[in-house]
Amino acid sequence: MRKPAGLVRLVQRVSSTRGFAKVAPHVLPAMDVFVHRLTRGKVLISAQLLPGVVLTATGAKSGLPRRTPLACMPVADGTFVLVGSNFGQPDHPAWTANLLKHPDAEISWKGRDIPVRAELLRGAEREAAWEALLRFWPPYAAYAARVAREIRLFRLTPR
Template identity: 70%
Template sequence: MAPGPGPASAPGPGPAPDRALRLVQKVSSTRAFAKVAPHVVPVLDRTVHRLTRGRVLPSARMLPGLVLTVPGARSGRPRVTPLACMPEGEAESTWILVGSNFGRSGHPAWTANLLARPEEAVISWRGRSIPVRARLLEGAEREEVWRVALAFWPPYAAYQARVERRIRLFRLERR
């Protein structure tokens, strides 16, 4: 499995210097970041993404990112969530999502929505709307992807160490 572009090659003005990247990884691994980031990062991403009609996603300056729209598991109403992702391969036809929830105790709501409605998800990827099918990864496939995810973004290890739940991993494929 090819993880696609890494954090330093995320869309933006150019590669982030290694020192800056390490600093961001260190900060994002902290409990303080886990308390603040869920209230700031998604709101900023959603607002800028909407205002630029899908062309700009601020968090994608450090990590590749997409905006997931999937009906709510109970309400059925569209839920829009900006997320970091791991694109797979050059064809831009599959993406990995990590349900880390910034290392907080509960699974993020978007994971329950994907479990309930895996055929109804749509992503905004680099300004394009793409219908996708979601699949929860399990077993050996999950373990292989988890190893790639840790190499891709090491703070995931700190997130997993803080929680008792097993972080959910999903593969999104074009429909």
Template identity: 70%
Template structure:
């Protein structure tokens, strides 16, 4: 049922205004351990440098954890037009930080392309099938990033 609801246009209109605000509050109150959206999908709190402002920008995001200690972030923007701002931030400033299950991890983001992107996209669709609906609504190719830990 959650997958069906998250694929609707109504969810795409409402969720971007409600879910991040709830996630930020719960994240702060739980000392960085929890996100409301984590009830549906694993999630991270991404802190990246703003592409234009140069200021730290924090955004809660669903993620696809991978074996080996990497994470894939999917720039679906809930199936709305336009790439989400955090993807431009990572393109401009790939060194970032995530809060993952109460731990802060310094990461470097890399935009996935070609065969590597196709493999990650296939895995993402198995992981959360509504991503296919999001992609069908937009003409842009949804950006995927792989985050790998780094020493600060």
């Protein structure tokens, strides 16, 4: 279903703000996890505007499964790109450290559990993915402008 252009622009404008970046990391993931469980993996609230997955990765320090709802960019070849933007916060999100240490993970995508292998994108491959992501969701540029770190991008390939 196509989203109204005005609504998409409004959400993009709001999601680019510093206020959103302060509140969203505390509110959106909790809402997504609750609704995802309630609907047995069929619905993510945040995925109503952007495609989304729930990533289950092994904790880098704890070794325990960690579930994180994330926006993603599905690619025509069947892979997915995840963006470690952390809403423009100064630190990398914890899930990126988990994937660096334990690249074998699982995603819930439209009610299906899919085993995946994560690869940190670098160099020209990262640049091409970043350009595609900016066309896909322009607010990522605002997030990148607020941080001194390079935002981590991961390609998830089904295993």
